[in-house]
Ligand code: SF4
């Protein structure tokens with residue numbers, strides 16, 4: 001079996017291609033153009049974002065982890081042992097624009113067909129009679145059409161979902177060959193050179209976060225954009241979110257945005273009764289969300 | 291599709307091939323446990339099926355890994371399970387459990403059981419058959435009383451090791467499903483036990499079927515004492531199996547966890563035919579009643595006396611129904627567990643394909659293959675009492 005370092009290396013391979021060519025995320029990174037298939041006119045996009053009064057994070061351009069993380073080791077010589085990542089999601093801020101899901105597909109070369117998602121957005125419509133209607137058309141990538149609700153709507157909200165990078169990840173536990181593993185810095189990855197494609201991990205993930213790659217015939221999932229992390233960048237979804245609904249950073253240090261997020265909000269995780277210890281932390285999460 | 295399912299759940303990841311895997315291993319374990327009855331507990335009546343049951347177990351065991359291999363995304367990497375097994379993974383143990391069972395238990399037991407006959411056959415035959423049988427003795431041609439006693443003792447010990455191994459083999463398959471906490475349809479401590487008893491049911495039904503059918507086919511009389519005994523065992527095993535399933539069902543209903551709503555929709559919707567109609571009514575209740583009435587399970591000569599010819603046919607029909615029922619159990623577990631969303635908010639559908647590795651055609655081939663292997667095995671190692679060599 002390859003050593004841990006080699007295996008992380010293997011998981012990074014897509015990046016090299018991306019770096020060599022016209023890197024799809026460059027524009028995304030600079031906040032110039034929203035990613036994805038839909039070519040939105042830049043002005044139109046900025047207008048939309050500004051209309052929502054939320055343009056600031058985009059205009060900030062490239063956000064580097066170094067700027068976010070106190071006492072970072074710098075770009076060269078990335079030391080996984082010095083990091084421990086997590087993500088915060090503020091449900092109250094999500095506007096369901098779907099930019100994160102689009103950015104993810106571009107950044108990570110995820111097949112564009114509808115049923116492969118590292119991250120997606122769910123819309124919840126809660127009616128006055130207590131009925132709950134949930135949908136996620138094309139993973140929320142193209143935004144959401146007006147809610148079709150039969151009853152009277154009481155409240156409605158969007159919930160971004162992704163792999164929770166569980167500390168006690170059932171997917172890691174069940175993988176018969178150890179192709180799914182947790183890195184030292186707390187990211188759950190799949191070694192696609194090693195995966196035998198048994199899909200046991202997909203069955204074992206309680207959150208529907210995994211999918212089966214139709215061409216590579218291996219399990220696939222969110223990597224927290226590991227190839228970006230080692231360069232000191234935040235995941236693409238975090239970078240493009242126009243409302244700052246996603247916060248990324250170190251779980252353990254005090255003076256980081258994530259730590260602050262967790263201090264200032266009441267935090268919940270998904271399906272806590274399964275004891276998977278997720279590292280995606282939700283603020284303002286409704287009890288209906290599963 | 292109905293309600294909400296996570297976007298990644300549109301594709302079902304375990305299809306028909308993964309249904310075959312527990313079905314086939316169940317037959318192996320069941321047939322072996324039946325054989326052990328004769329050996330260890332000295333049930334004389336079922337002796338005519340002892341060797342047949344062993345060969346059946348072997349034929350199905352040889353095919354058992356094929357559906358698993360075929361469903362992998364990278365079958366050529368499967369050897370990694372042996373090289374770098376993840377010790378925490380339930381599935382990683384498959385290779386070891388399988389290899390143990392195949393080599394240590396089945397092959398050895400069959401060899402000790404047949405050695406004497408192999409030597410005698412080799413002595414009395416000519417041509418390639420002589421050499422084949424001679425090769426199978428592995429050169430151990432000593433037929434002294436001491437050697438034969440050793441064979442017998444070894445066979446007995448292997449059976450004693452074999453019974454827990456057979457329990458392990460199939461209980462373990464149940465554990466692969468039962469330990470998935472993410473899936474409320476699978477996650478249950480009873481799963482391995484239910485798997486085990488359904489395996490015993492399926493194994494007895496299979497051997498009963500093959501024995502009666504083969505006798506008719508060979509125009510040999512069916513030993514009705516044997517068939518009756520098998521039918522009675524089948525009846526008892528089915529009672530235990532059905533009680534366990536009901537226990538599981540009532541337990542879930544009574545606990546009524548958050549998943550109960552979606553699971554009852556599942557049973558009333560996509561699983562209605564395969565669970566209520568095929569598994570419970572046709573696969574369990576009908577054969578239970580029929581066996582209860584005609585077999586000697588409840589009273590020595592059957593609740594209602596039937597002529598042997600009719601009883602044979604009823605046994606054949608029951609064994610067939612039981613197979614359909616057990617196959618439905620595997621279907622309902624494997625596919626049923628993927629037909630509802632883990633968001634517990636929606637149901638999806640399974641569309642079986644005709645062609646392709648996960649298709650119906652492939653599945654039929656894999657189900658037929660063990661019968662072909664069994665036919666070959668029976669040619670080389672005739673399991674019938676009338677074929678046993680006499681000195
Ligand atoms: S969310 Fe699913 S895929 Fe991600 S670590 Fe947890 S169990 Fe594994």
Ligand code: SF4
Nearest residue numbers: 175195196198199201
């Ligand atoms: S599909 Fe790959 S990563 Fe998932 S459990 Fe199987 S071998 Fe491991």
